Amino acid sequence: MRTVQHPAVEGRPLRTGVLMPARDLAVAWSLIALIAVLAWLFTVGQALDMGVEPGTMGMALPLFLLLWVAMMAAMMLPSVAPVAVTWAKGIARQSTGAVRAVRTTGFLGGYLLVWGAFGLLAYGGLALTGHLVDDHPDAGHWIGAAAYALAGLYQLGPLKYVCLRHCRSPMAQLMHYAGYRPPLRDLRVGLHHGAYCLGCCWALMLALVPLGVMNVAAMAGLAVLIFLEKLWRYGPQLARVAGIAFLALAVVSLFQGWPLPGLQPSGDMGM
Template identity: 45%
Template structure:
């Protein structure tokens, strides 16, 4: 077998392993959506963090699989453990993002259940924040790092110590968080456990990072989000989790009302 064939086989194996992990996370979300807590879910930080981490694993790993596979081949010897550690560091960053997400979920639940009018304004703010951020230079900067990570991979080659692969994954994850945090903010409007919203946002992330027109996709999403910030005042059902349109945060978390 030629060296090229071996490299292709290793790359396919590594990418497949990351994608298999994402698929398992999607399956967990789909199967457990009916019993992911009731009214106590927002009050249970640990349960929320576990759920959030699995959600982010499902949504973010498909777009990151090629980078993780490439990182596995940056050493002198091909090592799958290198890729696993890199992926773990990446997921840890998104897991940490669950803390502010938890605070936001608790706040949106309070707004949705007690002040529907304020919920519409909050939904408009969420859409506007995402729309504006999608058009900023910092979004472009982080997206560029995610789309062309070769420079970062060269930097990671200088990392030393037993945690170097995890650190590399966390560093890349930080750029990914900088690129996509405002998209995840939209879950506050749609519902944290809204499977359709998760699938749609995951598709946007893949399109931004892995397609030739990724930067254009980001701008279009930003403009659409700004349009939603205005439209939601006339069509509050666009943000069911905040406007009481059939799904509060609690119902979104336990999977009903999708």
């Protein structure tokens, strides 16, 4: 049987040289891929029915949070998969396949719980912007410019790169996680990593305010950007390029409507 090497994570410092069957890796990757695909199918199906509109589009908070978590799973799991799989490799030595699947799910559950909590803030912000645009249509330009500007400035700021370095170094993370103890160890690991991921990517989600929360093209574009930032060799440089692009969009949004599909009525795109 073909094997790969992995670090030990069961309450000890990481070390190399422990063999793990390749099929164990396949189980972890398959689980994450299945969740991500199902999340994309659900999100796209909902988006096609709802369209791109300002605010919360009439959704109550529970429905919004359900859709938000599905969106985050679709957008974020491809980039978090290497960390989750590395964690699964670490727990494989002393676990059965079923236990590994449960523990990997616990990690992903903790990760998505962080983004679900952020969804509460997102709902409040979208509700506010929706009311402002309804009452003052021209406010969309200022809201969009502010969202792009904040996203751009954060992309260029130091905190972004503290969190991005953490997300780009899964082995260093797992050396810290190795000291975690039950109960709910895997959930806590997911929460911890999710907090760093939130610190890395929350400002990018601000772009969904002017672009539209249910804008599938925008979601896909941001998902690709996040994936490349975390996994590509030139990810940090790409993050800076994206920051400059957001700042440029902030300026353009003050005078043009095309960067603001999520902040104006359908068909009113050419201001």
